Amino acid sequence: MSRYSLDKDKIKVLLLEGVDPSAVETFNKAGYTNVEYLKKALDKEELIEKIKDVHFLGIRSRTFLTDEIFEHAHKLCAVGCFCIGTNQVDLEAARNRGIPVFNAPYSNTRSVAELVTGEYLQLFRTVPAKNALLHRGGWDKNAKGCYEARGKTIGIIGYGHIGTQVGIIAEALGLNVIFYDIENKLALGNAHQVETIDELFARADVVTMHVPESPTTKNMINAAAFAKMKDGVIFLNASRGTVVDINALADALESGKVAGAACDVYPVEPAKNGDPFDCVLTKFDNVILTPHIGASTLEAQKNIGIEVANKLALYSDNGSTLTAVNFPEVSLPTQGNSVSRLLHIHKNNPGVINKINQVFADRGINVAAQYLQTTPEIGYVVMEIHSDKPEEVLHELKAIDGTLKARVLL
Numbered sequence: 001m002s003r004y005s006l007d008k009d010k011i012k013v014l015l016l017e018g019v020d021p022s023a024v025e026t027f028n029k030a031g032y033t034n035v036e037y038l039k040k041a042l043d044k045e046e047l048i049e050k051i052k053d054v055h056f057l058g059i060r061s062r063t064f065l066t067d068e069i070f071e072h073a074h075k076l077c078a079v080g081c082f083c084i085g086t087n088q089v090d091l092e093a094a095r096n097r098g099i100p101v102f103n104a105p106y107s108n109t110r111s112v113a114e115l116v117t118g119e120y121l122q123l124f125r126t127v128p129a130k131n132a133l134l135h136r137g138g139w140d141k142n143a144k145g146c147y148e149a150r151g152k153t154i155g156i157i158g159y160g161h162i163g164t165q166v167g168i169i170a171e172a173l174g175l176n177v178i179f180y181d182i183e184n185k186l187a188l189g190n191a192h193q194v195e196t197i198d199e200l201f202a203r204a205d206v207v208t209m210h211v212p213e214s215p216t217t218k219n220m221i222n223a224a225a226f227a228k229m230k231d232g233v234i235f236l237n238a239s240r241g242t243v244v245d246i247n248a249l250a251d252a253l254e255s256g257k258v259a260g261a262a263c264d265v266y267p268v269e270p271a272k273n274g275d276p277f278d279c280v281l282t283k284f285d286n287v288i289l290t291p292h293i294g295a296s297t298l299e300a301q302k303n304i305g306i307e308v309a310n311k312l313a314l315y316s317d318n319g320s321t322l323t324a325v326n327f328p329e330v331s332l333p334t335q336g337n338s339v340s341r342l343l344h345i346h347k348n349n350p351g352v353i354n355k356i357n358q359v360f361a362d363r364g365i366n367v368a369a370q371y372l373q374t375t376p377e378i379g380y381v382v383m384e385i386h387s388d389k390p391e392e393v394l395h396e397l398k399a400i401d402g403t404l405k406a407r408v409l410l
């Protein structure tokens with residue numbers, strides 16, 4: 001017997017953007033066989049059409065989930081971002097419609113840190129420019145502008161999961177590590193947190209960006225910021241394209257202020273493989289350009305596929321929202337055989353819980369367990385009851401004013 005409001009084979013999962021096949025295997029193992037797998041992102045109209053029938057949606061960084069898209073997602077229970085960043089999703093819009101969003105906060109951390117490390121080592125030796133010249137049939141063997149990384153200072157902006165990994169590897173390579181973060185952070189090894197970003201600019205031979213996209217990080221690296229950096233600085237951005245004013249970076253490369261750069265992310269990225277890439281940086285031989293592949297290793301993708309699919313399947317199976325990025329986190333024990341579990345997501349208005357409890361009281365049903373978490377905007381309550389008519393109770397719960405979503409696990 002299904003423990004869900006619907007039989008599992010009627011629960012539609014849509015996976016976009018070529019998430020790792022491990023996600024499909026994980027869903028199948030959990031009993032979800034109605035999985036549609038697409039290698040590409042969908043454009044807005046295609047997505048609006050498809051999302052109407054979807055219960056669980058998996059995306060990466062190129063699918064933009066706006067309030068307008070959610071408006072058509074009548075059946076959508078949850079979204080899985082098969083990546084770290086969740087800036088592509090209007091998280092508030094999802095939450096206000098009762099849709100939790102999950103991600104994989106650590107699975108690709110090391111992959112990004114290794115990419116960045118390889119890049120600044122190459123840039124210290126001017127390898128990208130030398131490589132480009134040789135490809136064009138030139139030869140220029142000299143040590144001008146080439147340095148060992150040992151003894152240099154790396155300045156990490158955003159000392160979170162990725163930033164700390166970049167720092168640990170850099171220290172092992174003999175660099176001095178300084179970082180700037182808006183939070184007070186525990187410095188690992190001999191890393192040192194600087195008080196102002198300007199101090200970091202003044203001291204760092206390498207500046208590397210590891211902040212999320214947010215209003216506080218939008219264009220935080222602009223012409224004024226480059227002006228404060230050391231002459232001949234190496235600059236890397238593998239965070240989000242909106243964090244750097246790309247024209248200011250182009251100017252800083254033109255003037256020689258920045259000796260070399262690496263970018264993995266751009267203000268505008270092609271929607272799919274094969275689409276043209278247009279960027280002011282393509283003319284610079286001393287810039288490593290990669291197509292947003294910080295997370296694209298087989299190890300990371302496989303782990304992400306399993307992790308996010310498991311989170312979605314668990315939410316479907318037992319209602320747990322642990323680690324959701326936009327939602328009250330409710331961690332639930334395994335459901336006993338003799339109880340039904342009712343899950344109710346509602347606007348956090350005064351009196352809703354009273355009304356819910358009244359439904360049980362009116363029916364003479366004892367609530368065996370109740371788990372409640374709220375944010376200022378919504379409440380998520382899970383109740384376990386002994387009743388042979390849980391669907392009827394569900395029907396009444398759905399009628400309560402302020403209800404966003406409700407379902408039953410039998």
Ligand SMILES: NC(=O)C1=CN([C@@H]2O[C@H](COP(=O)(O)OP(=O)(O)OC[C@H]3O[C@@H](n4cnc5c(N)ncnc54)[C@H](O)[C@@H]3O)[C@@H](O)[C@H]2O)C=CC1
Nearest residue numbers: 084085158159160161162181182211212216238239294295
């Ligand atoms: N290129 C790629 O393929 C990938 C890119 N990313 C990007 O990297 C970002 C960072 O990832 P994690 O390290 O896992 O995130 P995280 O959340 O662990 O760390 C971000 C750090 O930035 C700090 N921060 C936030 N706003 C700041 C500001 N205005 N100034 C200074 N520090 C600020 C936070 O306090 C936090 O310590 C992600 O948000 C994502 O956008 C993540 C994975 C892959």
Ligand SMILES: O=C(O)CCC(=O)C(=O)O
Nearest residue numbers: 060061083084085295296
């Ligand atoms: O691999 C992807 O599609 C996105 C990776 C990324 O930028 C992230 O995890 O935030």
